[in-house]
Amino acid sequence: xxxxxxxxxxxxxxxxxxxxxxxxxxxxxxxxxxxxxxxxxxxxxxxxxxxxxxxxxxxxxxxxxxxxxxxxxxxxxxxxxxxxxxxxxxxxxxxxxxxxxxxxxxxxxxxxxxxxxxxxxxxxxxxxxxxxxxxxxxxxxxxxxxxxxxxxxxxxxxxxxxxxxxxxxxxxxxxxxxxxxxxxxxxxxxxxxxxxxxxxxxxxxxxxxxxxxxxxxxxxxxxx
Ligand SMILES: C[S@@+](CC[C@H](N)C(=O)[O-])C[C@H]1O[C@@H](n2cnc3c(N)ncnc32)[C@H](O)[C@@H]1O
Numbered sequence: 001x002x003x004x005x006x007x008x009x010x011x012x013x014x015x016x017x018x019x020x021x022x023x024x025x026x027x028x029x030x031x032x033x034x035x036x037x038x039x040x041x042x043x044x045x046x047x048x049x050x051x052x053x054x055x056x057x058x059x060x061x062x063x064x065x066x067x068x069x070x071x072x073x074x075x076x077x078x079x080x081x082x083x084x085x086x087x088x089x090x091x092x093x094x095x096x097x098x099x100x101x102x103x104x105x106x107x108x109x110x111x112x113x114x115x116x117x118x119x120x121x122x123x124x125x126x127x128x129x130x131x132x133x134x135x136x137x138x139x140x141x142x143x144x145x146x147x148x149x150x151x152x153x154x155x156x157x158x159x160x161x162x163x164x165x166x167x168x169x170x171x172x173x174x175x176x177x178x179x180x181x182x183x184x185x186x187x188x189x190x191x192x193x194x195x196x197x198x199x200x201x202x203x204x205x206x207x208x209x210x211x212x213x214x215x216x217x218x219x220x221x222x223x224x
Contacts, residue, residue: 051113060159064092064116067154067180070198072099075152075178078193078202079105082176086150089140089163094120094133096152101129105150110138146170154180161185167205168212175205187211 052064067075072095079086083104088096091109093116100107101124111117117135124133136143145151145167155163164184167177176190183189183201188211191202 048115051115060156060162062090062156062159064113065154066092067096068198070194071154071180071200072096074194074198074200075180076100076103078178078191078200079103079150079176082150084149085147086152087145087148089145089151089153090155091120091135092116092154094123094135096154097133097135098124098127098129100150100152101132102127105132107133108148109133109135110140110143111135112137112139141166144170146172149175151175151177152180153177155182157182164208168208171205171209173206173209177203177205177208179203184208 075096076099079100084106086097086100086105086107088094088100088107088109091097091111094109097107097109097120107129109117109120111120114137117137120133120135121130124130124135149172151167151171153163160179160182161184164187171177177184177187179201181197181199184203187203187208189201190204190207193200193202
């Protein structure tokens with residue numbers, strides 16, 4: 001009796017071996033696809049979420065909280081008599097910039113989150129104001145706002161003192177500044193409109209720049 005006949009696996013053995021090999025190959029391909037899909041989704045989620053989380057992790061936490069409709073209306077109300085250039089510092093999804101452009105301003109937004117900037121550009125194009133709007137992916141502390149005659153900020157209390165100094169230094173005497181929800185700590189507002197979270201404060205650069213000059217003069221003339 002031959003060895004094959006003795007063990008009885010001459011024809012069956014190769015078939016039996018190759019069947020599990022095909023199964024495990026397709027299983028490992030499926031595993032690769034699943035790993036790729038899960039990995040890719042995690043990378044995409046990370047890429048989208050990170051720009052929203054980063055502002056909250058900075059020394060001054062300024063997260064994306066969109067202005068309410070009433071807040072936007074109040075901004076436009078206090079700037080009714082104004083024209084020219086306008087900037088929204090930390091422009092979010094561009095709602096203030098777009099609303100201002102619709103009222104005739106040449107409006108710009110500076111925003112750290114690139115997704116929000118791209119969304120703002122798309123919205124401005126869709127609403128037909130892309131020619132009178134510009135959106136920049138920039139850190140508000142690293143750019144100058146000297147060229148703007150109307151400035152809007154919806155910030156947080158922790159940043160207002162530092163921003164007061166920056167804007168006092170940079171803005172021309174002809175500028176007006178609107179603070180949404182949180183006022184500047186030492187500037188005296190010219191007008192206050194709205195209630196609660198929709199309140200906006202209007203400031204005149206002539207007032208806050210001369211206030212600062214007076215303080216500097218007093219400091220210089222005070223005996224040590
Ligand atoms: C309170 S939201 C205001 C959004 C918009 N101005 C509005 O009123 O709808 C503040 C925005 O500032 C952005 N931001 C935070 N830190 C920033 C920085 N250092 N430079 C520029 N933008 C910043 C945030 O991503 C967020 O979109």
